Amino acid sequence: MSVTAASGFRAAGVTAGLKPSGKPDLALVVNDGPEHVGAAVFTSNRVEAAPVTWSRQVVTDGRVDAVVLNSGGANACTGAQGFLDTHRTAELVAEAAGVSAGDVVVCSTGLIGELLPMDRIENGVTQVSGAVSADGGADAAEAIMTTDTVAKECEGIGSGYVVGGMAKGAGMLAPSLATMLVVVTTDAVLTSEQADEALRTATRLSFDRIDSDGCQSTNDTVLLMASGASGVAPETGEFTSILTEVCQDLALQLITDAEGAAHDIEIVVNGAANINDGLEVARAIARNNLFKCAVFGGDPNWGRVLAAVGTTKAAFDARTLDVAINGVMVCRDGGVGDDRSGVDLSNREVKVEVFLKAGEESVTIFTNDLTHDYVHENSAYST
Amino acid sequence: MSVTAASGFRAAGVTAGLKPSGKPDLALVVNDGPEHVGAAVFTSNRVEAAPVTWSRQVVTDGRVDAVVLNSGGANACTGAQGFLDTHRTAELVAEAAGVSAGDVVVCSTGLIGELLPMDRIENGVTQVSGAVSADGGADAAEAIMTTDTVAKECEGIGSGYVVGGMAKGAGMLAPSLATMLVVVTTDAVLTSEQADEALRTATRLSFDRIDSDGCQSTNDTVLLMASGASGVAPETGEFTSILTEVCQDLALQLITDAEGAAHDIEIVVNGAANINDGLEVARAIARNNLFKCAVFGGDPNWGRVLAAVGTTKAAFDARTLDVAINGVMVCRDGGVGDDRSGVDLSNREVKVEVFLKAGEESVTIFTNDLTHDYVHENSAYST
Structure with a gap:
């Protein structure tokens, strides 16, 4: 299950102190390769959060080495300081993981209009970087929860490769994405073009087809990372099909856990x-x-x-x-x-x-x- | 106040037994002339109720002699029988008022998907036709209420003429009209073109600018009737301005009484x-x-x-x-x-x-x- 189901990935979730509840609130997923292919789709809301602006740039070259996700604060509508904070978070992760900051995707979720407490982020990144392991997927899935009542994870099996994912989001689920963070990993060997095409198709048929309350978030991100660790290069159609199933499964988990819903x-x-x-x-x-x-x-x-x-x-x-x-x-x-x-x-x-x-x-x-x-x-x- | 403020109009509201509560549920407004100009705007919902289909035809020639309005049933999604019932209602009114059925606007509001009890409508029309009077506006305004907690009435004074109106609707208020029935009367002398133009402008700046829950009804109707009884033929701009004020006043009364609202x-x-x-x-x-x-x-x-x-x-x-x-x-x-x-x-x-x-x-x-x-x-x- 989850983002460490596929080979080549380590993950962890820790408590950085961003949530008043003291629950886990910082997650990291690292792609150990040998390949580091990444693709993502983001909210189409024109008021986009700083991490979305940052991460759009990160994925343009088709390479992603790691993704850091925090709950407890959306870092949206936070101006220039918010963007500096996202940049700083990526640098902290890059330093700890020995990668380039320009290959670190950042996702945030929580309240809008408040700056993140960067001292806690800094300590948290140190902590989570030391904790990542090949069976840390479940901890990561828990750390990205906000009003979710359960962690959302899923796994799909291809011909010689695995697709695994986690998601959070229990409200504001609408077409063109939602208050929704999704990370899907695979050990398939993919070109960045394949990854991008497959992710767009899968998203269109899954997350774009749930609509909890018609509202659209400033922070939505769906990220796909491929490590190539299986050595198997699947046919695009087959991979897209399995990725779509995983995304549809996660989408249904989101709807089933939507805020306050009875049906x-x-x-x-x-x-x-x-x-x-x-x-x-x-x-x-x-x-x-x-x-x-x-x-x-x-x-x-x-x-x-x-x-x-x-x-x-x-x-x-x-x-x-x-x-x-x-x-x-x-x-x-x-x-x-x-x-x-x-x-x-x-x-x-x-x-x-x-x-x-x-x-x-x-x-x-x-x-x-x-x-x-x-x-x-x-x-x-x-x- | 209300639809009998202007000279040349009589109105009444009675209990026909359409509402389980036993409250008044049938209203009639008759234009005694000397002129019988009418204009209306209707819901843009493509699933329109039988009375809307009927009334669209009534107003095409710019003449309206009377409007009959019932609460306690929308006569929407009622198929061919629903349309026959609307037609029959217009004929009953025409017979009682000594006018042509083709000049009688019909409005209905209440639950969708149920046929009206025509025996009660028939008795009610007889009753309300006998009750119309020059001070019956308040009774009419009360009889068109559904979940409204108060009747909505308004009056505007022009240079030698009067504009008066009533409205109902406490939910489903949205642009392109709402579960909203509005009747505005005036004793100004208007051409049907003037009436139509003024009503479209006034509606665009009033009822189209309230949006309680984004939902759009199958029955919305805003009707303007002009009797010419004042003998005063106003300049179009001045009349439009006063009509707009009356419509804006009624629109705000609707929002203030919207279902369940606290703000x-x-x-x-x-x-x-x-x-x-x-x-x-x-x-x-x-x-x-x-x-x-x-x-x-x-x-x-x-x-x-x-x-x-x-x-x-x-x-x-x-x-x-x-x-x-x-x-x-x-x-x-x-x-x-x-x-x-x-x-x-x-x-x-x-x-x-x-x-x-x-x-x-x-x-x-x-x-x-x-x-x-x-x-x-x-x-x-x-x-």
Whole structure:
């Protein structure tokens, strides 16, 4: 499991004192090679945190030797000093690991608008650099948690190579990434072009298809590192497929642990004229607060599904729309369908199927309901 | 006040038995002329209710003699039978009022996906037709309430003419209208072109600038009727100005009574390169659940404001953004500004100002916070 499942990686997680709770808050993953291929995708939020600005530059040459991740502070909206602090963090790691600072990715998560306590980061980096080991993946996964209630790890097995990953993020999960940090490692032999292409495809089909609350973070990062330690150079398609499975598994773990959620909602849009139509419709439903409240209340309110569909530009005829909730076709041809009292919403898993009847494409987005606990957690987060 | 403030109008509100609560649920406003000019704007939701489909046709010739409005059922997603029911309702009103069914606007609000009990509508129309009077505006305003806690009425005085209005809608308030029914009457002498132009301008600057929860209803209607009874033909600009004031007053009444809200949030975007940029930024903030939860919790979380701004395509430089909350400049140049502990969020009114520094335009959108009560009301609405 996790980022040390693949050969060539060491990791650790320690307590640097960034979190008031005293829980682990600093993680390091080092790629011992023989190769040091890296690729990453970042938030598309134009207000991006200092570590994102830094890390974009790091990955441009396709080489990454290590990634350091802290929870307990996002280092976002922290101006020039914030960027200097990220740079300094990379230098500290580089010094300890004997690599170049320009090959060290930095990720931060936590509150926005506060500078990191660099003295604690400094001590923490020393500590975590000394602690990295080939079985430290679980500790790293724990150290990147914020409001997550469980650590998220995953492993996929290729033909002679391994793909392993960890993720954090329990809110602000939205397309174009989320308050989400993900590190995936592999001992496959990859070119940096292969790594980049595979990661973009995998992300598009996984993290971009979860949408917990429509909000988009300033810090999202998904990083892939390849050590080549297996000696196996996979075909790109096969590797992409396994990487996608790992990313989808991690994405589902994120949705399942989303802040305050009581239901995990799978929204399937069938019969879309094209993928973009399907995504637009699925996201409109996933972001409809009224529908999300209804699911929380155990109410199979298909009218709110239709009202959400109606706000999109997708191809459909409102008079022929069908909607099924947990297998019961509650809406037929845009009107009342089967008896809604037959819908059981007592389980955590809810499946909403919309039939656009406009084409052959099918798209799935995962989201959560809107609950008292969501309001509570997000109104009390920084206080 | 209300729709009978202007000469030439009679109105009433009665209990037809559509609401389980037994409260008034059927309203009628009749234009006695001498002129019968009408204009309307409707929801842009492509899943539109039967009364919207009907009423769009009614207003195309610029003549409206009466409007009948029911709460207790939206008649949306009710298929061909729903449309027949709307048509029948118009015919019943036409018969009682001695007008043509093709000049009767119909509005419905309440639950989606259920047919109206036409026997009760029939009795109700008889009752309300007999009850209309020149001082029945307040009763009509009460009869269109759903989850509203207070009736919304307003009056504006022109040079020799009056503009009066009523509105309902306490949730699903979003641009391009909302679960919102609005009837505005005037005794000014207007051409149908003047009425249409004035109403579109007034709506764009009022109801399109409130966004309670980003959701968009299937039934929204804003109707303007002009009787010409004052004999005064105002200049279009003056009339538009007074109509806009009336609509803005009603829009603010809607936001102030939004479902479950604890704070009314005024979002002012200054220094936008153009109006569209300002609107995009203001709406991104208004629809950010995390920010809305923070306001509920009394937390001046400017980082969430910036994260919302960052999702837009508006012109700005993230390094120069300023944000003030209730007058305290908590964010300066994209980073930490004045002490956030100086922000007092104990009052219901909250003002968020964003300074884009990209131009000269300024835009204001009104929204609410996201609260436990919002979740409660919307999870329990149909159960």
